[in-house]
Amino acid sequence: MNEISCKLLVVGGGPGGYVCAIRAGQLGIDTVLVEEEALGGTCLTVGCIPSKALIHVAEEFHRIAQAARNPVAGVRSLGARFDLSEAMTWKDGIVSQLSSGVGALLRKAKVRVIKGRGTFRDGKTLVVATPDGEQFIRAETVVIATGSEPVELPSLPFGGPVLSSTAALSLDALPATLAVVGGGYIGLELGMAFAKLGTTVTIVEAGPRILPAWDEDLTMPVLQNLRRLGIAVMFNAKAEGYADGILSVAQAGSIEEVASERVLVTVGRRPRSRMAGIADLDLAMDGNFLHIDARCHTSMSGVFAIGDVTGEPMLAHRAMAQGEMVAEIVAGHRRHWDHRAMPAVCFTDPEVVSVGLLPDQAAARGATTTASFPFAANGKSLSDHRAEGFVRVISDAEGREILGIQAVGSGVAEFAGEFALALEMGATLQDIAATIHAHPTRGEAFHEASLRALGRALHL
Structure with a gap:
């Protein structure tokens, strides 16, 4: 058995793990990263990036196909054809390019990367099964960044026509x-x-509405577009089982049969907190998640944990921020988790973005001021022929502190940075109102919503 030692061992090469390793390498820390699959983890290889590639392809095809049936502003197409194989090849090329880029960044930071399945012997040592045999790694400090995986329903085990999100992104034929x-x-x-x-497509949702983490005003434009796309949505419905192309769904006291060539199960993700010998470390837990403090310490000295394995929100950018922080802590810097803003984005059509508190959460703290500005009154949105949705700003009653910012509409994912910056910097409504936003842009809606909250709307 080969043996190596290092100052920092990072287990898991997803967004949190590789960022932690790169930053540690930049700080001169002798770092080893262990990853079983491709660098980039779920997000880059079978999640965020490939799904956004598929969403882009679908939108392009849909736009061209729609222009054949319903010309927009004088633009008519002659129809569209779609080749799934070519789309998947293009998607895989993006994933490969980005994963290779991560590898290059790790090499630049002088991080040693070991590919294989790791198992903890104790809080300082890991045994990795590699193609060349077992590798024994001893470290002064360990970072657990093992991520999460799709939840499987007992009545709908993954395999064959029952798909996880991972399998859905690698189909070789479109299901009817x-x-x-x-x-x-x-x-x-x-x-x-x-x-x-x-x-x-048929959506089967166990609750009374879609995207239950957000309020109905924010999600209604998404529901409306689901219906425009011809997607049937079943609420208060429970999938009971699948056989012979039929999904059995319990709803309102009866069993409905939904014809489906494939079934995609997306009921959440669970942390990989009991794999790789982690359970044998006997770390403190928060349910199924590893318990951490404001510096991402676990209950064992010298062992940190970051990303999905530590709890909600399960977001790649949260893992990245945690990874960077932990690397700096290991280097001796004074750091702790003090972020006010954690953007959340849903890449539906239209997109949804939320930063900070929602209206009911803000109201629970006291009196608030809430104002929104519709994209229907925004010149850029109208000229793009995509004017659904709005930007909403929530502040304390005096407008001194912005508590939350949300938007739903075409392309609003790109607002996440400005929204998060406003909260992180402690911006007031007056600060946003005093910031000149370029015209014509969708971002003017943020400016206008703030003006409206101050009682001096200009374009509404």
Whole structure:
């Protein structure tokens, strides 16, 4: 058995793990990163990036196909054809390019990368099964960044026609019909993409509405577009089982049969907190998540944990920020988790972005001021022929502190940075109102919403 030692061992090469390793390398820390699969983890290889590639392809196809049936502003197409194989090859090329880029960045930071399945012997040592045999790694400090995986339903085990989100992103043929179990962001993003490519889609949601983490005003434009795309949405419905192309769904005391060539199960993700010998370390837990403090310490000295394995929100950018922080802590810097803003984005059509508190959460703290500005009154949105949705700003009653910012509309994911910056910097409504926003842009809606909250709207 080969043995190596290092100051920092990072287990998991996803967004949190590789960022932690790169930053540690930049700071001169002798670092080893262990990853079983491709660098980049779920997000880059089978999640965020490939799903956004599929969403882009679907939108392009849908736009061209729609222009053949319903000309827009004098633009008419002669129709569209779609080749799934070519789309998947293009998507895989993007993933490969980015994963290779991560590898290059790790090499630049002088991080040693070991590919293989690791198992903890104790809080300082890991045994890695590699193609060349077992590798024994001893470290002064360990970072657990093992991520998460899709939740499997007992009544719908993954395999064959029952797909996880991972399997849905590697199909070799478009299904004619698709049932999506779960009305959260993953199910809706992929369901809408397949519908735009011509698949007949049914959403089966156990609760009374889609995207339950957000308020109904924010999610209503998404529901309306689901219906415009011909997607059937079943609420208060429970998937009971699948056989012979039929998904059995319990709803309102009866069993409905949904014809579906494939079933996509997207009911959430669970942390990989009991794999790789982690359970044997006997770390303190928060349910199924590893318990951490404001510096990402676990209950064992010298062992940190970051990313999805540590709890909600399961977001790649949260993991990245944690990874950077931990690397600096290991280097001796004074750091702790003090971020006020954590953007959340849903890449449905239209997109949804939220930073800070929602209206009911803000109201629970005291009196608030809430104002929104519709994209229907925004020149850029109208000229883009995509004027659904709005920007909403929530502040304390005096407008001294912005508590939350949300938007729903075409392309609003790109607002996440400005919204987060406003909260992180402690901006007031007056600060936003005093900031000149370029015209014509969709970003003017943020400016106008702030003006409206101050009682001096200009364009509404």
